[in-house]
Amino acid sequence: MSFAVNGRPGVGVQTRARILDVAKDLGWRPSASARALTEARTRTIGLVLSRAHEELEVDSFFVRFLSGVERMLAPAEYALLLQLLPAGGAANVLEAYERLAAAGRVDGFLITDPELEDPRFALLAEIGLPVVVAGRPGAGSPFPWLETEHDLGAILAVEHLVGLGHERIAFLGGSPRYEHVQRRLVRWREALSAAGLGGGPVVFAEGDLSAAVPPVLEGRPSAVVCTSDTLAMALVAVARARKIAIPSELSITGFDDSAMAVLSSPALTSVRVDYGEFGAAATAALLAELSGAKPGAYKPSAPVLEVRASTSAAVHR
Amino acid sequence: MSFAVNGRPGVGVQTRARILDVAKDLGWRPSASARALTEARTRTIGLVLSRAHEELEVDSFFVRFLSGVERMLAPAEYALLLQLLPAGGAANVLEAYERLAAAGRVDGFLITDPELEDPRFALLAEIGLPVVVAGRPGAGSPFPWLETEHDLGAILAVEHLVGLGHERIAFLGGSPRYEHVQRRLVRWREALSAAGLGGGPVVFAEGDLSAAVPPVLEGRPSAVVCTSDTLAMALVAVARARKIAIPSELSITGFDDSAMAVLSSPALTSVRVDYGEFGAAATAALLAELSGAKPGAYKPSAPVLEVRASTSAAVHR
DNA sequence: TCCCTTTCCTAAAGCGCTTCAGCAACCGCC
DNA sequence: GGCGGTTGCTGAAGCGCTTTAGGAAAGGGA
Numbered sequence: 001m002s003f004a005v006n007g008r009p010g011v012g013v014q015t016r017a018r019i020l021d022v023a024k025d026l027g028w029r030p031s032a033s034a035r036a037l038t039e040a041r042t043r044t045i046g047l048v049l050s051r052a053h054e055e056l057e058v059d060s061f062f063v064r065f066l067s068g069v070e071r072m073l074a075p076a077e078y079a080l081l082l083q084l085l086p087a088g089g090a091a092n093v094l095e096a097y098e099r100l101a102a103a104g105r106v107d108g109f110l111i112t113d114p115e116l117e118d119p120r121f122a123l124l125a126e127i128g129l130p131v132v133v134a135g136r137p138g139a140g141s142p143f144p145w146l147e148t149e150h151d152l153g154a155i156l157a158v159e160h161l162v163g164l165g166h167e168r169i170a171f172l173g174g175s176p177r178y179e180h181v182q183r184r185l186v187r188w189r190e191a192l193s194a195a196g197l198g199g200g201p202v203v204f205a206e207g208d209l210s211a212a213v214p215p216v217l218e219g220r221p222s223a224v225v226c227t228s229d230t231l232a233m234a235l236v237a238v239a240r241a242r243k244i245a246i247p248s249e250l251s252i253t254g255f256d257d258s259a260m261a262v263l264s265s266p267a268l269t270s271v272r273v274d275y276g277e278f279g280a281a282a283t284a285a286l287l288a289e290l291s292g293a294k295p296g297a298y299k300p301s302a303p304v305l306e307v308r309a310s311t312s313a314a315v316h317r
Numbered sequence: 318m319s320f321a322v323n324g325r326p327g328v329g330v331q332t333r334a335r336i337l338d339v340a341k342d343l344g345w346r347p348s349a350s351a352r353a354l355t356e357a358r359t360r361t362i363g364l365v366l367s368r369a370h371e372e373l374e375v376d377s378f379f380v381r382f383l384s385g386v387e388r389m390l391a392p393a394e395y396a397l398l399l400q401l402l403p404a405g406g407a408a409n410v411l412e413a414y415e416r417l418a419a420a421g422r423v424d425g426f427l428i429t430d431p432e433l434e435d436p437r438f439a440l441l442a443e444i445g446l447p448v449v450v451a452g453r454p455g456a457g458s459p460f461p462w463l464e465t466e467h468d469l470g471a472i473l474a475v476e477h478l479v480g481l482g483h484e485r486i487a488f489l490g491g492s493p494r495y496e497h498v499q500r501r502l503v504r505w506r507e508a509l510s511a512a513g514l515g516g517g518p519v520v521f522a523e524g525d526l527s528a529a530v531p532p533v534l535e536g537r538p539s540a541v542v543c544t545s546d547t548l549a550m551a552l553v554a555v556a557r558a559r560k561i562a563i564p565s566e567l568s569i570t571g572f573d574d575s576a577m578a579v580l581s582s583p584a585l586t587s588v589r590v591d592y593g594e595f596g597a598a599a600t601a602a603l604l605a606e607l608s609g610a611k612p613g614a615y616k617p618s619a620p621v622l623e624v625r626a627s628t629s630a631a632v633h634r
Numbered sequence: 635t636c637c638c639t640t641t642c643c644t645a646a647a648g649c650g651c652t653t654c655a656g657c658a659a660c661c662g663c664c
Numbered sequence: 665g666g667c668g669g670t671t672g673c674t675g676a677a678g679c680g681c682t683t684t685a686g687g688a689a690a691g692g693g694a
Contacts, residue, residue, distance in 0.1 A: 015672075015673080029419035029420055030420065030650080030651070031354070031420065031421050031649090031650055031651070032359075032420035032421050032422045033350060033353035033354040033357075033359060033421055033649085033650080033651090034354055034649075034650035034651035034652090034679090035650085035651060035652080036350035036353070036354075036651095036679095037348070037350040037351055037353075037354050037649090037650080037651070037652095037679050037680065037681085038650080038651050038652045038653080038678080038679050039651085039652070039679090040350075040679075042349075042350060044398075053380055053381060053384045053593070054576055056380045056384075057377050057380045057381070057575065057576045058575075058576035058577070058580075060374050062380075063370055063373045063374045063379075064370060064374070066399075066401055067370045067373075067401050067403075070399075070400065070401040070402070074400075074402075079398050079400070079417075079422060080398065080399050080400070081361075081396050081397065081398060081399075082383075082387075082397050082398075082399040083387060083391075083396070083397070084383055084384050084387040085387070086384075100396075102346035103346055103347065103348065103349040104348050104349055104350055105349045105396060230576070230580060233577075233580040233581070233582070234580060236582055237580065237581075237582035237584070240582045241582075258374065258375075259371055259374045259375040259547070260375070260550075260577055260580070263375075263547060263550040263551055263554065263577070264550070264554075264581070265550070265553055265554035265557045265558075267554070276370070332642075332643075347680080347681070348679090348680055348681070350679085350680080350681090351649090351679075351680035351681035351682090352680085352681060352682080353649095353681095354649050354650065354651085354679090354680080354681070354682095355648080355649050355680080355681050355682045355683080356649090356681085356682070357649075
């Protein structure tokens, strides 16, 4: 019977058809629980997210990545077990992975936001379930990983600004602990050198943005590359308070091209990265891992700079 | 054995202790699959969301609700099966519920965004799994439901504006198909009457906001109550393009107090509704349903108006 | 002392599926 | 026609738990 349903060989063609017919007539559907028990796999993957909810809320990455994950999961008849945890509780996070794995609720994990010295790696290595890391893990990760080319977006932003005649281009990043912030910084620097420009002011802002953002204006840049739309909006607010006109006196680029970028006034020039595709690719890699197949290569599509009203030609003073 | 683990009577106190000890020593953890099979329940609840991802992205409801759900689920040892579907495919949505239920992957569903004439109700009633509706369902829902008092937020907004001396207060709502938009409209009207004011212009904006929002300015209101921060920001952009100063010439209130509200410049006065609490309550109700217990009453906390820079005293001309 | 009750624990069945062993039927070969 | 080899199907075991039935031990009353 299960041979017929699962399309295995050794069953006559018409016998199979007959069985499937009867099954359909009876409205029979295999029980996921029973299958999980015998097959020793649940067709479920786990995603444990531990971020402050305010952060998730403004983060276009989260929803877009998730939607990519789901897009990939659905046709494979896999389901997603999502666990959302308050930020900061590293112990809770580890326990969450541990519990899901010990109870055999998931077949594998998708990991996002890898950190340097991430304690999850050791735990998950011990657990032994397949894992795919979405993002570039620090040393000591035994798991396959993939990453977008988001950092190239920083180059796009700089080139765009250079093309507009800007010469003092600052960098406003989120927490320097984030690997992606560091990478964008590197690219920003590269692009400036390539244009024959020296590096402008570099500022990292976290926590209370109204206090952390203003320093970036110290060096009197004519343009600022921000690593998120959130930062860009905070900078717009600061500039406005100081009667600095945007974009005529100060050009600003955001990052992620979140919904806010369009809504903001002026609308933000921002880097769009296809995180949906990223989520789908990470999921595909995990599914491949689970089925023992070779994962197809992930060829991230290039980031795109959406040019809007927050950038314009530099006014040389 | 399972008697000991599940704390049932008929087991000696020390026998139980011994068993639990040994279990711990062996690192034994019950298999969720096996339990699911015998207990005929998975300790998993399903949440199927079908919204455009751009919409989810700006929607603070989504993440906050979800975090409330998780907060409730974790201590109960329940897990969340999340299915995110592209908007519009009503058939896909129904199929998703059907599949999760038929495979017995979930014990019950949480429904959000109920619509009038929602086809999910008929399907889920037939399926027979416990369901709790988060939001006020149209007629024909046989399921328990709960709702926040978000609509009182519209009253807060109007009262705030009236207190500032505004007399021509417009209403800018999202799609009129949304029940919550309609309710806020009713409250807006109530509050205006209570203040002895006639209703100002009412405009619903969906789709391309840059085209749909401007009409609200036709009636030359001195203040506009918006049903989302997204709309409020779109209105800010429109006003700015027309050189209408905010808040001196036009006061604007948002709704949801999303992360954008603070980031926007000017920062938006906005209604904060505790959607986390809402998600937790809905989940508690579903868990109660699942365990056959009486659900505790949900006493929604009152919405709060966060007053920021987008509203100020009316200038009478 | 014996029997009956209560208390505790052990053994076995069964949840709904997958899988493996085994058997019947059939083919073509010498 | 008899034989190994193949193909197609059936039956039973077992996944790891829960639950029920039933048995052993201990306690209490006559």
